Amino acid sequence: MLYLIGLGLRGDDIPYSGIKALKKCSKVYCEVYTNLPGIEKKKLESILGKKINFLERKDVEEKDFIVEEAEKENIGFLVSGDPLAATTHIDLVLRAKKRNIDVKIIHASSIFSAVSETGLQLYKFGKTVSIVYPEEKFFPKSFYDTIISNKERGLHTLLLLDIKAENKRYMNPNEAFEILETVDKNKIIKKVIVVSRLGRDDQKIIYGDINELKSCSYGDPPHCIILPGELHFLEEEFLNYFKVKK
Amino acid sequence: MLYLIGLGLRGDDIPYSGIKALKKCSKVYCEVYTNLPGIEKKKLESILGKKINFLERKDVEEKDFIVEEAEKENIGFLVSGDPLAATTHIDLVLRAKKRNIDVKIIHASSIFSAVSETGLQLYKFGKTVSIVYPEEKFFPKSFYDTIISNKERGLHTLLLLDIKAENKRYMNPNEAFEILETVDKNKIIKKVIVVSRLGRDDQKIIYGDINELKSCSYGDPPHCIILPGELHFLEEEFLNYFKVKK
CATH class of the missing domain: 3.30.950.10 (Tetrapyrrole methylase, C-terminal domain)
Structure with a gap:
C-alpha cells in the first residue's frame, strides 16, 4: 500500500489522519521540490515520530523503488501541499495503479x-x-x-x-x-x-x-x-x- | 484573536498546526453546515483534547458572539474543508477585521x-x-x-x-x-x-x-x-x- 500524504502549505499542516496513516508505514519518504520545504527534517521527524528519507525529484520521476517497495509493505510518501496538485505525483500514482498497488491519498491544504x-x-x-x-x-x-x-x-x-x-x-x-x-x-x-x-x-x-x-x-x-x-x-x-x- | 481552522475533507483531516493553535484557545466552536459533519463530536474532542461547542449556521451568520469573544480572548472556530472556501466565513472574518481583531486562518484540504x-x-x-x-x-x-x-x-x-x-x-x-x-x-x-x-x-x-x-x-x-x-x-x-x- 502506498500512502500519499500532503504536508499542506507550511510543512506542519499535515492532517491528523495523515499522522495516523504514517503509524502503519514501515518506511517514510518525503519530497518537497514543487514547493519550498519550510520544514526542518528534525522537527517533522519529531512530530511524526518516524525517520524520514528525503528524496530528490529525479528519485521520484525516474526511479521505481517507491512503488516496488509499496508492493510488499506500507510506504508513506510525504509531499508538500495537496499531493496530486502537481503532475509528477499523478504519474507516480499511475505507476502504482499499473502494478495493482492500493494507493490512499491524504489531502492537505493547497494554494x-x-x-x-x-x-x-x-x-x-x-x-x-x-x-x-x-x-x-x-x-x-x-x-x-x-x-x-x-x-x-x-x-x-x-x-x-x-x-x-x-x-x-x-x-x-x-x-x-x-x-x-x-x-x-x-x-x-x-x-x-x-x-x-x-x-x-x-x-x-x-x-x-x-x-x-x-x-x-x-x-x-x-x-x-x-x-x-x-x-x-x-x-x-x-x-x-x-x-x-x- | 480568532483562529479559523479547517477540518479538511473528512473531519479528522485537521492539520497538526491547527491542533497546536487550539491549545492556545480558551473556547472552541465548530460549524459544519456547508459540508456533512462526518465527525463525531466525541471523537473530535478526544483528538483535540478540548470541549467543542457546535453551532448552527444562523449562530454564525446572524449573531456576533464569536467576534465579541475574540476581542478579549483566543477563540478557535472549526470549519469543514478549507475555512474560506465558503462565503459565510469570509463574512465572519470581515466582521472581525472591522473590529481590529487578528485573524489567523489555518488552511486544510478542500474539494x-x-x-x-x-x-x-x-x-x-x-x-x-x-x-x-x-x-x-x-x-x-x-x-x-x-x-x-x-x-x-x-x-x-x-x-x-x-x-x-x-x-x-x-x-x-x-x-x-x-x-x-x-x-x-x-x-x-x-x-x-x-x-x-x-x-x-x-x-x-x-x-x-x-x-x-x-x-x-x-x-x-x-x-x-x-x-x-x-x-x-x-x-x-x-x-x-x-x-x-x-
Missing part, C-alpha cells in the same frame, strides 16, 4: 483553495496559469491568452510562478511583473494581488496597481500572483485590507 | 484541490459552478452558460451540488443529472465523473457517459460532479481506472 484568504471567491477563478522563466530562444506567451480570456469573462486568474528547485531559483513577483509587462503591450493588466508565503506566520498579501507593486520587495518564496476579475463588493471590501501602503 | 484525485489537472479547470434545487417559480440556468463556456475552451468544470443542511437535503448526482438534462437540450454533456465522499475511506469515483451513470446509485453525500474538458492522454489513462462497470 488552489488557500488563495481564498484574499477574500476572492474560489468559484470565480478561471483557468490557472503558470509563468515560466523565458529561455534564450523560447519565450512562452500562451499564458497571456488565458489571462485575457479569464478577464473577458470577469474571472480571477491565479498565476503560479516558476520554480527551478534544482538551481534554487524561485521566480519572485518582480521577475513575473517584468514578463507580464513584456507581453501586455496594451496595459490591460492593472490591479494585482501578490500572495507571499501563504499560510506561514510571515505571510504577506499586497493589493494594488501593478506599477505601485513593482517597487515593493517581497522577501522569501513561495509567492503567487492573482489578477482579479470583476469584484463583488464584499471581495473589494476584503481586498482593501491588503492595499499597498503609499 | 477545490482534492478533485485532483481524479487525475485531472487542476490548472485545466475553468470556473466552478453550483447547481441549486429549482424552486416553484425559479429554475436557475446560468450555470449552464459556464459549462458551455468552459467546454469551448477545453476546460474541466467542477459542479458543486446544492446543500440545504437545515432540511437535511443534499443533492445527489441523479437529481443533478435530471437538472442538467433539462437545460442541456442539445445533449452537449456526454462524459461525466461523479466523485462521492472524497477523502473518506468509502470514497467513490465513477467515470462514464451520463446515460450509463444515471442508473448508478451513489450512497451518502457529499458528492460532486466533474464535466471533463479536453483530456490529456495521462488524464484519460488515469480516468480509465474509474470507468463505470457495465
Whole structure:
C-alpha cells in the first residue's frame, strides 16, 4: 500500500489522519521540490515520530523503488501541499495503479483553495496559469491568452510562478511583473494581488496597481500572483485590507 | 484573536498546526453546515483534547458572539474543508477585521484541490459552478452558460451540488443529472465523473457517459460532479481506472 500524504502549505499542516496513516508505514519518504520545504527534517521527524528519507525529484520521476517497495509493505510518501496538485505525483500514482498497488491519498491544504484568504471567491477563478522563466530562444506567451480570456469573462486568474528547485531559483513577483509587462503591450493588466508565503506566520498579501507593486520587495518564496476579475463588493471590501501602503 | 481552522475533507483531516493553535484557545466552536459533519463530536474532542461547542449556521451568520469573544480572548472556530472556501466565513472574518481583531486562518484540504484525485489537472479547470434545487417559480440556468463556456475552451468544470443542511437535503448526482438534462437540450454533456465522499475511506469515483451513470446509485453525500474538458492522454489513462462497470 502506498500512502500519499500532503504536508499542506507550511510543512506542519499535515492532517491528523495523515499522522495516523504514517503509524502503519514501515518506511517514510518525503519530497518537497514543487514547493519550498519550510520544514526542518528534525522537527517533522519529531512530530511524526518516524525517520524520514528525503528524496530528490529525479528519485521520484525516474526511479521505481517507491512503488516496488509499496508492493510488499506500507510506504508513506510525504509531499508538500495537496499531493496530486502537481503532475509528477499523478504519474507516480499511475505507476502504482499499473502494478495493482492500493494507493490512499491524504489531502492537505493547497494554494488552489488557500488563495481564498484574499477574500476572492474560489468559484470565480478561471483557468490557472503558470509563468515560466523565458529561455534564450523560447519565450512562452500562451499564458497571456488565458489571462485575457479569464478577464473577458470577469474571472480571477491565479498565476503560479516558476520554480527551478534544482538551481534554487524561485521566480519572485518582480521577475513575473517584468514578463507580464513584456507581453501586455496594451496595459490591460492593472490591479494585482501578490500572495507571499501563504499560510506561514510571515505571510504577506499586497493589493494594488501593478506599477505601485513593482517597487515593493517581497522577501522569501513561495509567492503567487492573482489578477482579479470583476469584484463583488464584499471581495473589494476584503481586498482593501491588503492595499499597498503609499 | 480568532483562529479559523479547517477540518479538511473528512473531519479528522485537521492539520497538526491547527491542533497546536487550539491549545492556545480558551473556547472552541465548530460549524459544519456547508459540508456533512462526518465527525463525531466525541471523537473530535478526544483528538483535540478540548470541549467543542457546535453551532448552527444562523449562530454564525446572524449573531456576533464569536467576534465579541475574540476581542478579549483566543477563540478557535472549526470549519469543514478549507475555512474560506465558503462565503459565510469570509463574512465572519470581515466582521472581525472591522473590529481590529487578528485573524489567523489555518488552511486544510478542500474539494477545490482534492478533485485532483481524479487525475485531472487542476490548472485545466475553468470556473466552478453550483447547481441549486429549482424552486416553484425559479429554475436557475446560468450555470449552464459556464459549462458551455468552459467546454469551448477545453476546460474541466467542477459542479458543486446544492446543500440545504437545515432540511437535511443534499443533492445527489441523479437529481443533478435530471437538472442538467433539462437545460442541456442539445445533449452537449456526454462524459461525466461523479466523485462521492472524497477523502473518506468509502470514497467513490465513477467515470462514464451520463446515460450509463444515471442508473448508478451513489450512497451518502457529499458528492460532486466533474464535466471533463479536453483530456490529456495521462488524464484519460488515469480516468480509465474509474470507468463505470457495465
